Amino acid sequence: xxxxxxxxxxxxxxxxxxxxxxxxxxxxxxxxxxxxxxxxxxxxxxxxxxxxxxxxxxxxxxxxxxxxxxxxxxxxxxxxxxxxxxxxxxxxxxxxxxxxxxxxxxxxxxxxxxxxxxxxxxxxxxxxxxxxxxxxxxxxxxxxxxxxxxxxxxxxxxxxxxxxxxxxxxxxxxxxxxxxxxxxxxxxxxxxxxxxxxxxxxxxxxx
Amino acid sequence: xxxxxxxxxxxxxxxxxxxxxxxxxxxxxxxxxxxxxxxxxxxxxxxxxxxxxxxxxxxxxxxxxxxxxxxxxxxxxxxxxxxxxxxxxxxxxxxxxxxxxxxxxxxxxxxxxxxxxxxxxxxxxxxxxxxxxxxxxxxxxxxxxxxxxxxxxxxxxxxxxxxxxxxxxxxxxxxxxxxxxxxxxxxxxxxxxxxxxxxxxxxxxxxxxxxxxxxxxxxxxxxxxxxxxxxxxxxxxxxxxxxxxxxxxxxxxxxxxxxxxxxxxxxxxxxxxxxxxxxxxxxxxxxxxxxxxxxxxxxxxxxxxxxxxxxxxxxxxxxxxxxxxxxxxxxxxxxxxxxxxxxxxxxxxxxxxxxxxxxxxxxxxxxxxxxxxxxxxxxxxxxxxxxxxxxxxxxxxxxxxxxxxxxxxxxxxxxxxxxxxxxxxxxxxxxxxxxxxxxxxxxxxxxxxxxxxxxxxxxxxxxxxxxxxxxxxxxxxxxxxxxxxxxxxxxxxxxxxxxxxxxxxxxxxxxxxxxxxxxxxxxxxxxxxxxxxxxxxxxxxxxxxxxxxxxxxxxxxxxxxxxxxxxxxxxxxxxxxxxxxxxxxxxxxxxxxxxxxxxxxxxxxxxxxxxxxxxxxxxxxxxxxxxxxxxxxxxxxxxxxxxxxxxxxxxxxxxxxxxxxxxxxxxxxxxxxxxxxxxxxxxxxxxxxxxxxxxxxxxxxxxxxxxxxxxxxxxxxx
Numbered sequence: 001x002x003x004x005x006x007x008x009x010x011x012x013x014x015x016x017x018x019x020x021x022x023x024x025x026x027x028x029x030x031x032x033x034x035x036x037x038x039x040x041x042x043x044x045x046x047x048x049x050x051x052x053x054x055x056x057x058x059x060x061x062x063x064x065x066x067x068x069x070x071x072x073x074x075x076x077x078x079x080x081x082x083x084x085x086x087x088x089x090x091x092x093x094x095x096x097x098x099x100x101x102x103x104x105x106x107x108x109x110x111x112x113x114x115x116x117x118x119x120x121x122x123x124x125x126x127x128x129x130x131x132x133x134x135x136x137x138x139x140x141x142x143x144x145x146x147x148x149x150x151x152x153x154x155x156x157x158x159x160x161x162x163x164x165x166x167x168x169x170x171x172x173x174x175x176x177x178x179x180x181x182x183x184x185x186x187x188x189x190x191x192x193x194x195x196x197x198x199x200x201x202x203x204x205x206x207x
Numbered sequence: 208x209x210x211x212x213x214x215x216x217x218x219x220x221x222x223x224x225x226x227x228x229x230x231x232x233x234x235x236x237x238x239x240x241x242x243x244x245x246x247x248x249x250x251x252x253x254x255x256x257x258x259x260x261x262x263x264x265x266x267x268x269x270x271x272x273x274x275x276x277x278x279x280x281x282x283x284x285x286x287x288x289x290x291x292x293x294x295x296x297x298x299x300x301x302x303x304x305x306x307x308x309x310x311x312x313x314x315x316x317x318x319x320x321x322x323x324x325x326x327x328x329x330x331x332x333x334x335x336x337x338x339x340x341x342x343x344x345x346x347x348x349x350x351x352x353x354x355x356x357x358x359x360x361x362x363x364x365x366x367x368x369x370x371x372x373x374x375x376x377x378x379x380x381x382x383x384x385x386x387x388x389x390x391x392x393x394x395x396x397x398x399x400x401x402x403x404x405x406x407x408x409x410x411x412x413x414x415x416x417x418x419x420x421x422x423x424x425x426x427x428x429x430x431x432x433x434x435x436x437x438x439x440x441x442x443x444x445x446x447x448x449x450x451x452x453x454x455x456x457x458x459x460x461x462x463x464x465x466x467x468x469x470x471x472x473x474x475x476x477x478x479x480x481x482x483x484x485x486x487x488x489x490x491x492x493x494x495x496x497x498x499x500x501x502x503x504x505x506x507x508x509x510x511x512x513x514x515x516x517x518x519x520x521x522x523x524x525x526x527x528x529x530x531x532x533x534x535x536x537x538x539x540x541x542x543x544x545x546x547x548x549x550x551x552x553x554x555x556x557x558x559x560x561x562x563x564x565x566x567x568x569x570x571x572x573x574x575x576x577x578x579x580x581x582x583x584x585x586x587x588x589x590x591x592x593x594x595x596x597x598x599x600x601x602x603x604x605x606x607x608x609x610x611x612x613x614x615x616x617x618x619x620x621x622x623x624x625x626x627x628x629x630x631x632x633x634x635x636x637x638x639x640x641x642x643x644x645x646x647x648x649x650x651x652x653x654x655x656x657x658x659x660x661x662x663x664x665x666x667x668x669x670x671x672x673x674x675x676x677x678x679x680x681x682x683x684x685x686x687x688x689x690x691x692x693x694x695x696x697x698x699x700x701x702x703x704x705x706x707x708x709x710x711x712x713x714x715x716x717x718x719x720x721x722x723x724x725x726x727x728x729x730x731x732x733x734x735x736x737x738x739x740x741x742x743x744x745x746x747x748x749x750x751x752x753x754x755x756x757x758x759x760x761x762x763x764x765x766x767x768x769x770x771x772x773x774x775x776x777x778x779x780x781x782x783x784x785x786x787x788x789x790x791x792x793x794x795x796x797x798x799x800x801x802x803x804x805x806x807x808x809x810x811x812x813x814x815x816x817x818x819x820x821x822x823x824x825x826x827x828x829x830x831x832x833x834x835x836x837x838x839x840x841x842x843x844x845x846x847x848x849x850x851x852x853x854x855x856x857x858x859x860x861x862x863x864x865x866x867x868x869x870x871x872x873x874x875x876x877x878x879x880x881x882x883x884x885x886x887x888x889x890x891x892x893x894x895x896x897x898x899x900x901x902x903x904x905x906x907x908x909x910x911x912x913x914x915x916x917x918x919x920x921x922x923x924x925x
Contacts, residue, residue: 024662051778051840053833068833101522137485 010057010064015178016089017171018123019071020114021096022107026130029161030096031071034171039162056175065179067171087116091178092124099129099145099158100137112152125154126174133160294324298332305348310357317364330365346372349441349450359453368439368459371466374432428500429477429507433465443471448482461492467499476508476516484508484516488523510535514677527657528690531683557672563622564794565672565714589621596624603631608806616806617857619799619850625715632805633731635723646719649691656693656701660686663706673714684718685709691722696729702740707786711801733808739785749873750784751776754816756869757861761817765824772832779839783816791839792819796847803853810866811856818856 019027028050032038035052050071057064070090087093095111098104108127115125127149129140142158149156159166297320304313321329333344342350345366348358362368432444439459442451451471455461462470472492475483484504488494497503505525508516521527559571574582592615599612612632620628630636639646654660664686668674673681688709693701708728712721729737738746755776759766769776782790787804788797803811819842820827826838 023659051836053836066833136482139489 010062012066013063013179013182014066014068015091015175015182016068016070017174018087018090018093019069019096020093020111021128021130022098022101022104022111025096025098025101025104025107026161027071027096030128030130030159030167031069033161033164033167035069037164039164054171056172056179059176059179060183063179063183065175067175069171087123090123092126092174094126094128095154096128096130097140097145098131099140100131100134102139105140105145105148108148112154124174124178125152126170127152127154127156128170129156129158131160131162132158132165133163294332298335301333301344302337302347305344305353305357305361306351308351308353308357310354310360313357314360317360321364326365333361333364333366334370340375342372342375343367343370343438346370346374346438346441349438349447350375355449355453358450359457362453362457368454368457369437369463371435371437373435374441428467429469429474429511433467433469435466437463437465439463439471440465440469440474443475443480443483443487444478446475446478446480446483448480448486451483452486455486455490461487461490462496464496468496469498470496470504472496472504472520473498473502473507476504476513476520477511479511479513479516481513481515481519484519488519494520494523494525505529506533506535509533521661522658526653527661528653528686530661530678531686557675561672564798566794567670567672567675589623592618593621593624596621596628600624600627600631605631605634605637608632613806616802617853619853620802622715625802626717626720629712629716629805630720630724633724633727633734635720635727638727639719639723645695646691646722649694650687652694654690654693654700657690659703660689660693660701660706663701663703664689667706668710668714671710671714674710681713684713684721687718688713688722688725692725692729695722695726696737699729699737699740704785705740707789708736711789711798734804736809745875747781747784748875749870750812751780752873753866753869754780754784754813756872757813757817757866758820762820762824765820765827768828769835772830772835774832774835779836780816784812787812788815791842793843793845793847793849796849796852799849799853800856803856807860808863810863811860813866814856814860817861818852818859821859822852822855 019031021027029039031050031052035054052069052071054067054069055064056067059065093115095108096104097108112125115123127145129142129145132138145158146156157166157170159170161167297316300316301313304316317329320332324332336343337347340347343366345358345361345368348361432440437459439451439454439461440463442448442454462472464470465474469477470493472484472487472494473496474480475487494504498507502510503525505517505520506529508520509530517525517530521530556571557567560568562568562572596615599615616628616632630639664674664682665677667685671681674685676682685706689701689706692705692709693699705725709721709725712724715721716724728734729740735746739750755766758776788800791797792800800811800815803815823838823842827835830838
């Protein structure tokens with residue numbers, strides 16, 4: 001969030017990412033790795049919604065990519081009642097699982113079921129295998145995960161938040177693709193998001 | 208040594224292609240066919256795993272070799288019939304091929320024999336013991352560290368992996384059986400049948416091994432082979448997971464016991480063979496079996512300090528409580544978890560960085576003269592407050608919280624008497640007196656929520672010195688409190704967020720008191736936090752509804768702004784209302800808020816929320832969504848003047864009548880799956896969750912107003 005003055009002239013293009021996944025699949029760690037480029041050895045319990053913003057300036061002279069990263073508080077099954085507002089306007093959903101934990105892989109299906117399919121929630125889904133640094137403990141093979149992703153019409157990535165493998169590449173790649181798609185979209189309104197005026201609703205939605 | 212020169216010329220030719228360096232066991236010396244015995248080359252063997260024990264044997268080989276060789280010379284003289292001679296030759300050819308580790312040749316030979324005598328006969332032949340060391344061919348191949356395909360070949364052709372074998376002697380252990388000439392000659396008659404191990408000698412070895420176990424240290428016991436074991440035990444002891452998997456795939460019993468009742472899993476755990484443990488657990492072996500010392504694999508792994516193995520076992524159904532409750536005295540290994548969160552600092556370094564709440568900071572805490580003086584003053588103040596509190600506690604009025612108590616707790620409860628004050632305020636001490644043995648009874652029972660609790664204990668307040676050590680004192684207390692609560696109230700069980708509240712209680716209260724205080728926080732009407740953690744989180748929806756109304760009423764501008772940028776209160780306030788600001792504000796401030804919760808009840812949280820927003824209103828106004836969120840995040844590091852803030856909250860305290868009036872307007876909307884529960888009264892707490900408790904005739908806990916009266920009368924009588 002540096003250079004606030006410098007970049008204020010640019011228009012922000014907001015893209016919302018959701019990070020879902022089973023307990024201890026590394027959602028918060030992945031988020032922190034990407035947004036702050038740190039990895040805390042300490043475990044964190046996310047309560048409520050964890051939220052980070054990442055700006056990318058060098059993509060286009062006129063626009064500034066603003067990635068909103070949402071990380072949902074899950075933990076137990078009983079938190080399923082997370083309101084649909086969480087999913088609203090999300091451009092891409094990343095469902096994480098731990099490649100060393102079969103249960104977290106099975107949970108991906110549950111998460112996929114929970115994603116609402118309404119007109120205001122059009123998003124791409126990515127399935128992400130985390131913790132690939134623990135190769136020796138691996139239970140879910142790459143092939144199995146790819147197959148699963150194909151069956152669910154999702155793209156598959158493998159990352160390691162701890163060793164910082166592929167985390168930035170993944171989010172950057174997806175973010176950039178959505179960014180260009182958005183600014184090249186003829187329907188994209190050049191709404192000026194002045195700091196005081198509320199942004200129009202269509203501003204956040206990729207249709 | 209050279210007395211056993213019975214070899215054929217063909218054998219010798221084959222042997223020259225591959226030097227007979229495989230002779231590193233005394234038994235090997237005795238096989239007649241291996242007459243080119245050059246025992247001096249033992250150390251050049253490619254045996255990697257068996258190296259240690261066999262190296263030490265070098266000295267013994269000469270003497271033992273001689274004794275055995277006398278035996279082996281007698282074998283051919285007894286076998287008289289040609290068929291037997293032939294089979295004997297076949298057998299010895301197989302043995303020699305195993306010794307050469309020549310799987311291609313063995314494949315050919317086995318096929319040839321199979322075509323000649325049939326599969327059944329071959330199977331029988333393969334299960335014949337090698338006369339000199341009484342090993343099975345399969346076990347022998349393992350000892351010689353043969354290639355995997357050779358082992359597979361034996362298995363596919365019918366070698367029984369579950370036969371019990373007396374392992375070859377180790378340098379130090381005494382359970383060696385050298386067969387006397389008589390016994391071997393007698394076993395010659397049933398040579399072809401899989402000879403069961405001589406029962407007499409096995410029993411003696413058994414008792415010997417057991418005696419060893421008693422006299423040796425436990426560690427040695429687990430490092431030694433038993434007097435009788437199956438092939439899988441050998442692979443596990445040497446950490447050869449590939450061969451172990453081969454055996455398991457070919458009908459080896461994965462729960463087979465050796466003569467001291469150790470399963471392969473126990474042996475793998477005791478020897479730190481992580482890969483074997485993983486494969487065994489994945490193969491769904493029985494993890495609950497106990498050995499002769501009455502220990503399961505998990506006991507052993509904890510004892511030996513193999514955290515990754517313990518974790519693997521518990522994550523596959525092992526008893527998680529054991530990791531908290533089983534504390535063997537360990538000599539060498541440190542108890543830090545394998546993730547080694549803090550091992551890069553030594554303890555003194557950490558102590559320098561601990562603040563007064565036990566939280567470990569990034570930097571050593573340096574105090575200048577001013578802060579020291581200030582601190583000294585505050586400590587003196589606290590001491591005088593302590594004595595005042597103590598006199599208050601002596602004549603505590605349970606039925607009413609006096610204004611004196613209120614004003615004192617607004618000033619902050621001194622940490623050293625927080626235990627007493629909190630339990631008096633919450634009435635947890637009364638509850639405890641009513642159910643004196645409940646905690647002790649439940650703490651030894653198993654809860655279905657253990658797995659989830661274990662996960663969360665691992666990450667609750669790990670930055671605090673009390674909870675820093677994995678499975679340390681603090682974590683044990685926290686685990687016990689949460690587990691007992693999950694057993695006590697099975698409807699709620701365990702829900703994320705409870706761990707944070709329980710952690711704070713555990714910091715100031717002993718585990719039993721912490722449990723009862725948690726119980727009161729959950730079930731007493733004044734706090735009724737139970738609804739927060741029920742399925743579907745009914746209370747949080749209600750709370751957010753009330754909060755939104757209050758927000759609009761007190762801060763109309765800010766609420767409009769938040770609405771315009773689509774920042775719903777669900778996003779930022781959920782956390783506040785579930786765990787009472789524990790991770791959203793500086794720790795000292797949230798502790799003071801908790802003091803207030805105990806006095807004023809749950810509803811004080813609304814006042815805190817409104818006051819917080821009011822304080823930061825100017826920073827929020829005019830900001831975009833993400834900047835507002837940054838402001839929320841900055842709360843945690845904001846330098847609050849805690850006294851000022853708390854006074855501010857009390858000054859603007861929202862009357863509970865007002866809150867109740869709004870609550871009445873709340874109509875639960877079907878949002879989540881469990882939201883229909885909101886209006887219905889919560890299911891009665893299952894106060895007695897086990898038959899034991901009924902037997903102990905624990906009185907039901909009073910939960911409504913009528914019962915409250917009873918409780919007080921009970922206390923006054925006392």
